[in-house]
Amino acid sequence: MHYQNFSNIFISIVIFFSYLQAQDIPQKDNVTINDFSRLNSTQIHHINTPTSYQELQSILAYADQNNLKIAVSGIRHSQGGHAFYRNAIIINLEKLNKILDFNPHEKLITVQAGATWEQLQEFLHGHGFAVKIMQYANIFSLGGSLSVNCNGIDPHYGPLIESVESIKILQADGSIIIASRSENSELFCLAIGGYGLCGIILEVTLQVVKDDLYKPAITTTSIHDYTKKIKMLLKNPNMGFHFAFLTLTPFKKNLFGKIVCLDFNKIDPAQFSDKKQKKIRQLQQPQFTKIKKMGVKLWSKSKIIKAFHWIPETKKYNKVISRNNIMRPPVDHMCINSLKSTHLLQEYFIPIDKFTQFIQSLEKITQQLNVNIMHIALRYIPKNTESYLNYTSTDRIGIVILLNQKFTEQDYKKTEQWTQKLIESAYTLGGAYYLPIQLHATKDQALKTYPQLDNFFALKKSYDPAELFMNHFYKKYCTT
Numbered sequence: 001m002h003y004q005n006f007s008n009i010f011i012s013i014v015i016f017f018s019y020l021q022a023q024d025i026p027q028k029d030n031v032t033i034n035d036f037s038r039l040n041s042t043q044i045h046h047i048n049t050p051t052s053y054q055e056l057q058s059i060l061a062y063a064d065q066n067n068l069k070i071a072v073s074g075i076r077h078s079q080g081g082h083a084f085y086r087n088a089i090i091i092n093l094e095k096l097n098k099i100l101d102f103n104p105h106e107k108l109i110t111v112q113a114g115a116t117w118e119q120l121q122e123f124l125h126g127h128g129f130a131v132k133i134m135q136y137a138n139i140f141s142l143g144g145s146l147s148v149n150c151n152g153i154d155p156h157y158g159p160l161i162e163s164v165e166s167i168k169i170l171q172a173d174g175s176i177i178i179a180s181r182s183e184n185s186e187l188f189c190l191a192i193g194g195y196g197l198c199g200i201i202l203e204v205t206l207q208v209v210k211d212d213l214y215k216p217a218i219t220t221t222s223i224h225d226y227t228k229k230i231k232m233l234l235k236n237p238n239m240g241f242h243f244a245f246l247t248l249t250p251f252k253k254n255l256f257g258k259i260v261c262l263d264f265n266k267i268d269p270a271q272f273s274d275k276k277q278k279k280i281r282q283l284q285q286p287q288f289t290k291i292k293k294m295g296v297k298l299w300s301k302s303k304i305i306k307a308f309h310w311i312p313e314t315k316k317y318n319k320v321i322s323r324n325n326i327m328r329p330p331v332d333h334m335c336i337n338s339l340k341s342t343h344l345l346q347e348y349f350i351p352i353d354k355f356t357q358f359i360q361s362l363e364k365i366t367q368q369l370n371v372n373i374m375h376i377a378l379r380y381i382p383k384n385t386e387s388y389l390n391y392t393s394t395d396r397i398g399i400v401i402l403l404n405q406k407f408t409e410q411d412y413k414k415t416e417q418w419t420q421k422l423i424e425s426a427y428t429l430g431g432a433y434y435l436p437i438q439l440h441a442t443k444d445q446a447l448k449t450y451p452q453l454d455n456f457f458a459l460k461k462s463y464d465p466a467e468l469f470m471n472h473f474y475k476k477y478c479t480t
Contacts, residue, residue, distance in 0.1 A: 031044050040081045042084050044086070044090050045089050046089060048091055053170065053176060056170055056202075060170070060174055063089050064466070069470035070091060070200075070468050071091070073090050078144070080439040081439065093114035093202075097115040099119075102127065107207055110204070111204060112203050113143030130208065130210065133157045133159070145160055148195065148436045149193030151392075151398060155234065155242050159387065164188075165205040172199065181386075193388065199464075199469065211323050212266050213277070213281075215265050217262075220258045221258065226355060229261060230242075236265070239266075240264040246376040247259070284325050341405060345402055348431060349432045350397050351429065352380075352396070361429075362399075371414060373402070389435065419438065423441050423445050427448060433449060435450070
């Protein structure tokens with residue numbers, strides 16, 4: 001009891017001094033921010049890149065004193081204004097990026113949220129370890145990935161929350177607490193996959209795994225037989241990674257062709273010398289980025305590239321590869337700042353036995369509206385319902401769609417209509433759409449796909465009564 005009183009007094013002192021320091025925070029008016037889509041230009045108050053937790057507390061105090069909102073930003077690949085808000089202070093945590101603790105015996109690592117997966121991989125590589133769950137690419141910040149509760153390509157594991165032991169989070173009142181499955185468990189489930197609305201995640205303790213070696217195998221199957229492929233794959237005791245490409249057939253009547261599968265079976269590293277193992281595990285770096293950028297510029301316009309781009313994607317997996325290298329494919333060449341169009345990502349999570357029906361629906365809707373799809377990737381994601389806004393209430397196939405949209409009102413409306421039809425199709429089949437896409441879903445669609453959304457917003461307000469943490473996603477879909 002005495003300890004609790006002391007703790008409360010200490011927090012009050014920290015918050016008091018944060019209010020005093022808040023007077024010194026500079027104002028930078030008329031700053032404009034956008035996300036990766038370049039479709040959500042928003043005027044904000046200013047961007048702040050703190051270097052300490054005390055500085056962060058001061059920023060929150062300043063915002064509270066000046067009736068301003070706070071939004072938290074990573075590299076802003078969420079494409080619906082999830083990382084900013086009009087006239088808000090935008091917090092960028094990139095300078096809070098230290099690796100704080102590593103316990104190889106417990107296979108746990110504690111990292112600040114501003115670190116990128118690339119930084120984490122480089123550290124773990126030096127100790128013979130690898131990340132357990134992350135996005136397909138390593139350019140994202142850990143805080144951003146936690147906020148969207150990302151998913152990966154290892155079919156053993158569900159979304160990111162599954163590998164999280166605990167988080168340290170800054171609350172709206174300026175206090176900093178630990179949240180885990182056993183301590184502040186409600187906030188743990190709200191904050192991971194909570195889009196920065198329930199607090200600022202400062203640190204995360206993650207489970208890690210050994211940097212195993214895998215032998216890739218490339219096979220093809222039909223759309224109809226892909227679900228059988230997945231079920232057989234799950235019975236394979238040596239299964240490591242799996243992902244697939246749904247090929248495009250722009251020269252034929254049907255939009256989609258075969259499915260190209262990449263399966264990675266775990267192998268015994270002892271069959272290689274120490275020198276060979278070291279060479280295999282050496283972290284791969286991006287190559288020929290400028291040339292690849294030229295190809296990407298043509299991709300959205302060229303039927304030939306659309307039809308055959310999967311070939312070089314699979315050819316690079318022709319030898320034994322380490323876990324770290326599977327989880328760090330180069331994506332720098334995808335950042336194309338065209339003045340005429342933009343690339344958008346969407347993801348839909350479909351129950352395994354409904355996969356074929358959804359692909360048929362996707363093909364029909366896309367042909368009706370003539371949406372410019374460039375690439376479709378597939379992955380298996382097992383059930384996990386820990387995050388409050390979870391999207392895997394059953395085992396799912398994740399369908400990741402890359403499309404190109406022109407900077408015209410006509411194309412925007414077309415993509416909006418296409419997205420709404422796909423969301424409806426996914427819902428009808430018992431699936432869901434991924435929330436960090438353009439905010440094309442109607443309120444009705446968002447609430448019926450995520451029936452827990454209203455309760456999530458109510459709980460957010462219980463932790464943040466003044467609605468200090470704000471973004472465009474919350475503004476659009478909060479109905480209370």
